[in-house]
Amino acid sequence: MCNARPTINTRALFSDATNDYRCPAEPMPGDTVKIRLRTGRYNVDKAYIYVNNVEYPMTKIKAVGVFDYYEAEIKVNNDKLYYYFKVETGKVVCYYNQIGAIKELNTYYNFQIMPGFKTPDWAKGAVMYQIFADRFCDGDKSNNVLDDEYSYIGEHVCQVKDWDKYPANMGVREFYGGDLQGVLDKLDYLSELGVEVIYFNPLFVSPSNHKYDIQDYDYIDPHFGVIVKDDGELLKEGDQNNTNATRYINRVTSKENLKASNEFFAKAVEQIHSRGMKVIIDGVFNHCGSFNKWMDREHIYSSSDDDYACGAYEKYESPYHSFFKFYGNQWPDNGSYDGWWGHDTLPKLNYEDSDTLEKYIIDIGKKWVSPPYNVDGWRLDVAADLGYSKEYNHTFWKKFRQAVKEANPEAIILAENYGDSYDWLQGDEWDTIMNYDAFMEPVTWFLTGMEKHSDEMRPDSLGNPDYFFGAMHHNMARMGGQSYSISMNELSNHDHSRFLTRTNHIVGRVDKLGSEVANQNVNKFVFMEAVIIQMTWPGAPTVYYGDEAGVCGFTDPDNRRTYPWGHEDKELIDFHKAAIKMHKENEVLRTGSYKQLYSAHNVIAYGRFTSDDAVIVVVNNGEDEIRVNIPAWETGLAMDDDVEQIMVTFEGGYSTDRQGYRLKDGILNIGLRKTSATVLRRLRW
Numbered sequence: 001m002c003n004a005r006p007t008i009n010t011r012a013l014f015s016d017a018t019n020d021y022r023c024p025a026e027p028m029p030g031d032t033v034k035i036r037l038r039t040g041r042y043n044v045d046k047a048y049i050y051v052n053n054v055e056y057p058m059t060k061i062k063a064v065g066v067f068d069y070y071e072a073e074i075k076v077n078n079d080k081l082y083y084y085f086k087v088e089t090g091k092v093v094c095y096y097n098q099i100g101a102i103k104e105l106n107t108y109y110n111f112q113i114m115p116g117f118k119t120p121d122w123a124k125g126a127v128m129y130q131i132f133a134d135r136f137c138d139g140d141k142s143n144n145v146l147d148d149e150y151s152y153i154g155e156h157v158c159q160v161k162d163w164d165k166y167p168a169n170m171g172v173r174e175f176y177g178g179d180l181q182g183v184l185d186k187l188d189y190l191s192e193l194g195v196e197v198i199y200f201n202p203l204f205v206s207p208s209n210h211k212y213d214i215q216d217y218d219y220i221d222p223h224f225g226v227i228v229k230d231d232g233e234l235l236k237e238g239d240q241n242n243t244n245a246t247r248y249i250n251r252v253t254s255k256e257n258l259k260a261s262n263e264f265f266a267k268a269v270e271q272i273h274s275r276g277m278k279v280i281i282d283g284v285f286n287h288c289g290s291f292n293k294w295m296d297r298e299h300i301y302s303s304s305d306d307d308y309a310c311g312a313y314e315k316y317e318s319p320y321h322s323f324f325k326f327y328g329n330q331w332p333d334n335g336s337y338d339g340w341w342g343h344d345t346l347p348k349l350n351y352e353d354s355d356t357l358e359k360y361i362i363d364i365g366k367k368w369v370s371p372p373y374n375v376d377g378w379r380l381d382v383a384a385d386l387g388y389s390k391e392y393n394h395t396f397w398k399k400f401r402q403a404v405k406e407a408n409p410e411a412i413i414l415a416e417n418y419g420d421s422y423d424w425l426q427g428d429e430w431d432t433i434m435n436y437d438a439f440m441e442p443v444t445w446f447l448t449g450m451e452k453h454s455d456e457m458r459p460d461s462l463g464n465p466d467y468f469f470g471a472m473h474h475n476m477a478r479m480g481g482q483s484y485s486i487s488m489n490e491l492s493n494h495d496h497s498r499f500l501t502r503t504n505h506i507v508g509r510v511d512k513l514g515s516e517v518a519n520q521n522v523n524k525f526v527f528m529e530a531v532i533i534q535m536t537w538p539g540a541p542t543v544y545y546g547d548e549a550g551v552c553g554f555t556d557p558d559n560r561r562t563y564p565w566g567h568e569d570k571e572l573i574d575f576h577k578a579a580i581k582m583h584k585e586n587e588v589l590r591t592g593s594y595k596q597l598y599s600a601h602n603v604i605a606y607g608r609f610t611s612d613d614a615v616i617v618v619v620n621n622g623e624d625e626i627r628v629n630i631p632a633w634e635t636g637l638a639m640d641d642d643v644e645q646i647m648v649t650f651e652g653g654y655s656t657d658r659q660g661y662r663l664k665d666g667i668l669n670i671g672l673r674k675t676s677a678t679v680l681r682r683l684r685w
Helices: 180-185 187-193 246-253 255-274 355-369 390-407 436-448 465-479 524-536 570-585
Strands: 032-040 046-051 054-057 059-064 067-075 081-089 092-097 100-102 111-113 128-131 197-200 216-220 278-283 377-380 412-415 488-490 540-544 593-600 603-610 613-620 626-631 642-650 653-655 659-662 667-672 676-682
Touching: 032 046, 032 081, 046 067, 054 067, 180 187, 180 255, 187 570, 216 255, 216 355, 246 255, 255 278, 278 355, 355 377, 355 390, 390 412, 436 465, 436 488, 436 524, 465 593, 465 603, 524 570, 524 613, 524 642, 524 676, 540 570, 570 642, 570 653, 593 626, 603 626, 613 626, 613 667, 659 667, 667 676
Parallel strands: 128 197, 128 540, 197 278, 278 377, 377 412, 488 540
Antiparallel strands: 032 067, 046 054, 046 081, 059 067, 081 092, 081 111, 092 100, 593 603, 603 613, 613 676, 626 667, 642 653, 642 659, 642 676
């Protein structure tokens, strides 16, 4: 903050990348962009915008309440623009960029304009729902994986008959039977919950239950789709490879079943679309499975009656040899190819040496967002790892984006990445990311003190608002406003412990502690605080299936428990419905600006606001009731405005009863219950 002299009201300074402060917010080359800065009324003498280090004076265009608004018009071409603001009062100077009001410049946080960078409007603030297909709902018993149908990584697979059984610690060969028909059967439930987008974990052909080791990118796995051809024999006792797995070959690799499953998927997407929902699918393009038709280490395709080209592991002369990086002089030499993280079941794809592979995967990117499938985007697994160099990685994703956007301009490209994603979010590669660094982690540390895998407890982070806002603001600035507004904001997912389990403060994993421990001493009301943050924070709130029903679990594989049909936590489901309804009914929570308002140990408050609306969120994660003064005026509320509570959580439940408050001199004086989250909105007459 600027503290040379207390003459510039730094808390009044504001600008961001929303349409209220940058119009158009996503300009095209040739557009003239109006960029605005808010200051305190009569508080600054001059305001400037610096675009690519060139100074332009700003003009005061209006005064509203306690604020003045300055504006400058900037013509954009094809090049990126970087900008920040400077204000002067007498000899006092203050700068403003994405991190807020600053005394000294830091170009790391400057605003950016990337002409032509368009993100899908439908994704802004969209309510997403992640489904791990095998564990959501078994709608079609005829396509279930059978006991001993085939062998996977040296052992036979099995069909789990008890839907409520916890996943085994090494349960990658366990199949519960969830499928696409099960999702269709539960569309009423998802609609009533308020879901707008379904994100599916991988659906393509694969022998694992998670399917992050793709066998065939061109087809939906018949165990998720439909099986119209079903004959052959199961594995014989003691057979530990797929050579004799004729039942698997006929069920999964037969062209009849593959074609039928793709047709079923196209109809499933059509049904989901008819409910007003979008569909995102998982793209695992860094690596595939050793049983992929291009590698065929397990001799699946060489045993098939269908016409498949010889796999790279079968024969040196395979047309797919260059798809992988092989080592050694013998052929084949077990372990002689590069596997992701050293796993020989996950051969890394060698794009740099194969233009054919690159074209194939880019065509896959186009195929599934085009008719007849018409999915609405890709979630990209370990996207920063693809390729053998950063240079190629960026080259590939530029090509991928161009191809996908040409096929479907409204498709979203959403990447999994940990750490700084700045280099990929420049408008020509990814649209956005799964938001670990600027959502899941800060929320988890503040509310639970736990690491997102439940691997560590840090008491110094629990209730620490400086860490919370510091991590949030740094990472939000690095993402930029456009990417942040559509980022996937999750509390849990398939790679981390369930958030509800993190509330018990138990460090460890299922292999040491057992599954039941994940259910013990959890705090639903801390979880409710987290959901309120999720539904009011900028971005796309994303519910991991079953979180809303009270599912617990340590990290993978325990986080992949089945949805508890018939014994859900009905209170939590009703709470999620209410929180999602609140999110959807208040446009300001989808597209409004964000600003930190207040912080103290265990307490955070922030605002979401537009030119004509405002919401204030206050969270008390402490064990004591307290009273706080929130500077509500910073959201644009008038000094004596009325606000009303529209939702509150507390120990014992939640309420959507309305309660009014009158601001005094722009300050909201409010009492907070312990372990509570309160949402207030400008009173609408």
